[in-house]
Amino acid sequence: MAASSAPAGRPRLASLILQRKTLLIGLIVLTIIALLAILAPLIAPYSPSRLSVVNRLKPPSERWFFGTDEFGRDVFSRTIYAGQLSLLVGAAATVLAAVLGITLGLMAGFFRKLDGVIARIIDAMMAFPDILLAISLVAALGPSLATVIVALGIVYAPRLARIVRASTLIIRELPYVEAARALGVPTWKIMTRHVLRNLVSPILVQATFIFAYAMLAEASLSFLGVGVSPEIPTWGTMIAGGRQYIGQADWMMLFPGAAIVLTVLSLQLVGDGLRDLLDPRLRKDL
């Protein structure tokens, strides 16, 4: 019934996605990476922390797909386990950035008295290079998984806040919002039902890119040793560990790095594809 009630000729979401090659490739690669990370306990041939000193620094082979590290741990198993944490940090930071950014953006766009202050804070926050602000926040809050997520959430919130604020300023003047106001609809309801609902597309697109940036930033923080503890396997800490073995065991840093590139690339493909799918006006051939 639902399908028949849709307007005639209106393409369904699945076929729209299938038509967009980049979006489809991005989604497939991202799904594979996510599945590998989630199913790591089933797929990994060894425990990520299993030491085997006799097998240290073994090159990639049939037994160790990605070789072994300085403690004889299997790099393939560690890479897919590390994906769990890297993806978790990226996703959690994106959700936090979205909550903070949407709230700030809506308030700035809706309440003129708050706009000046919030817009100034957004501008000031965006004046800090992201990694620098993130490491300063982690330094202030103390390094841990939670503080990395909080720091990255705070760092990327202004990007969303700016988009939400700009769109809210336009939407709040539209006749249907005025009509809702005249009918006595409470402000919070106008903000969520009438304004936010119209912003889902740009927010979704931007959130995909923030996910990618947050993953790159987390890897940088871990690499610098100011993020999660070096003992916890993330792609960043694995590359940092492999740094001392360049020329001797390049695979230690090559595979986790390739995992970051693939994940970020697929997120960018999804972001571009979604922008194209949800709002072709935003595309501008970038």
Place this chain on the structure above:
Amino acid sequence: MTRYVMQRILGMLAVMFTVVTIVFIIVRVAPGDPAAVMLGPDATAADIAGLRSRLGLDQSLPTQYVLFLGQLLRGDLGQSIFLNMPVLSALAERAEPTFFLTLFSILIASAIALPVGILSAYKRGSLFDQVATTFAMFAASIPSFWLGLILIQVFAVRYGWMPASGYGGPDASFLERLRHLVLPALALGIVSSALITRFTRASMLDVLNDDYVRTARSKGMGEWGVVMKHAFKNALIPVLTVVGLTAALLISGAVVTETVFSLPGIGNLVVSAVLRRDYPVIQGALLVIAALYVLINFLIDMLYLAIDPRVRY
């Protein structure tokens, strides 16, 4: 126009004031006593009290804030705990490698991105365009520190063509110091070229279909002249913005890249300050870098006024 410039200067000062406030808050939100964290577990109560007094942490927060503003207005960024020298001097000492690294990276990024972006837009839909677009997306996905490690592996470890790390020691000549910047600048430049390529291509596509480009062609002007004299000149404004912003963003990339290549720059200083909890250095570096970013943004706006006669305020 003077009014616009004044407005922009006032806006810039307001943003800087907010930046200063945010930096003040970041350093003060540290859980526990920053003085105790900085001095480590072996510090005595007297040492901690002494440092608290030196940093003004024994005052109330509003008093600390007023003192902090006064200090900044005098151009004083405080004293580094571990280097035992003024933060401003520590930053100035480390500025050279960061400055040249940023400069070379932006030159490399532009040298790759501008021709690729222009040609990609000109040959829209061609194989070159597809390869260039894919390259741009791929480059934007590479962590600069990972690319740096790969460059070290290939050009320093395997072939020995370039130094793997450092800045050439205190007696090194200027050229020798620059040689140490080749690999880090390549790593940062390649990654940054992605954004500039995408913007150049998009900006060129916008103008290539404009009427004046068609008119230039119909007058019989050569393709080179049409693309470079008419299209690219007009596409330059958004491209300049993104080149300017990339320069500012490169400072962020420099933080990580300097660590990979053990370059004694500001980025390296910040990372060691974070690891040692040297809060005055973190605070000073944040302020100086944010101020640079705000200033670059302002200069780009002013550049608009200078190069585009259509932009009038």
